[in-house]
Amino acid sequence: MTYITIEGLHKKFGTSTVLHEIDMQINKGEFITLLGPSGCGKSTILRIVAGLTDASSGKIHIDGQDMTGIQPKERQVGMVFQSYALFPNMTVKENVAFGLRMQKMNPTEIEKRVEEMLAIVHLTEKADAYPKELSGGQQQRVALARALIVRPKVLLLDEPLSALDAQIRKKLQADLRMIQQQLDMTMILVTHDQEEAMAISDRIFVMHNGRIAQSGTPTAIYTKPKSEFVAQFIGHYN
Numbered sequence: 103m104t105y106i107t108i109e110g111l112h113k114k115f116g117t118s119t120v121l122h123e124i125d126m127q128i129n130k131g132e133f134i135t136l137l138g139p140s141g142c143g144k145s146t147i148l149r150i151v152a153g154l155t156d157a158s159s160g161k162i163h164i165d166g167q168d169m170t171g172i173q174p175k176e177r178q179v180g181m182v183f184q185s186y187a188l189f190p191n192m193t194v195k196e197n198v199a200f201g202l203r204m205q206k207m208n209p210t211e212i213e214k215r216v217e218e219m220l221a222i223v224h225l226t227e228k229a230d231a232y233p234k235e236l237s238g239g240q241q242q243r244v245a246l247a248r249a250l251i252v253r254p255k256v257l258l259l260d261e262p263l264s265a266l267d268a269q270i271r272k273k274l275q276a277d278l279r280m281i282q283q284q285l286d287m288t289m290i291l292v293t294h295d296q297e298e299a300m301a302i303s304d305r306i307f308v309m310h311n312g313r314i315a316q317s318g319t320p321t322a323i324y325t326k327p328k329s330e331f332v333a334q335f336i337g338h339y340n
């Protein structure tokens with residue numbers, strides 16, 4: 103059964119069309135990657151799914167619910183960006199607990215949930231540290247924990263690893279995939295890094311100029327690119 107449906111999504115900024123009739127169907131627990139060069143419309147799709155930008159036309163359903171007119175806060179959609187945007191004056195634990203405090207969950211339950219989440223992202227020993235005392239990779243783990251603790255229906259990740267150096271990025275890719283499977287979380291990752299997409303995804307949507315050039319498993323896209331563009335972008339030259 104399809105968990106997230108995107109139908110005929112169209113977006114114009116002024117007179118320029120940045121998304122042309124995008125269709126996507128995503129299953130519960132899938133790890134989806136939107137892969138494509140800078141400017142092809144990846145972030146715009148995420149922003150529309152999150153409710154931060156309105157579509158010009160088209161529909162989005164999440165878990166059977168039409169998102170038209172639903173405020174971002176009511177969508178149960180989590181987001182992680184390239185810049186960490188942690189609260190600098192809060193400890194790791196307080197940053198992660200933030201969403202649950204807003205929900206007015208009882209403190210004992212919050213404590214328990216935060217401890218579990220810190221274990222999942224391997225930050226238990228940093229619970230009382232402040233963001234400035236952490237590495238970039240650790241800060242991004244906190245951002246991930248903070249987004250996941252409220253148990254969103256889908257987590258949107260916009261180039262979350264792009265600012266990190268190669269070795270840390272590889273480690274976090276593997277960890278992200280593990281966390282996704284452990285929580286059976288539906289995730290949509292945006293990246294321009296084909297290696298990252300190949301390593302991490304159940305399915306990839308390759309984008310080009312506001313359109314989906316091809317979608318499929320990493321293997322299918324790698325071995326059977328449908329166009330010159332996909333072949334070149336994936337790095338497979340026939």
Ligand code: ADP
Nearest residue numbers: 115120138139140141142143144145146147292
């Ligand atoms: P990507 O994330 O793939 O790099 P974006 O979704 O950010 O691409 O942008 C797609 C296109 O839409 C780009 O040409 C970009 O310049 C344009 N765009 C994005 N946001 C706006 C905006 N708020 N106003 C005008 N044009 C925008």
Ligand code: MG
Nearest residue numbers: 144145146292
């Ligand atoms: Mg972008």
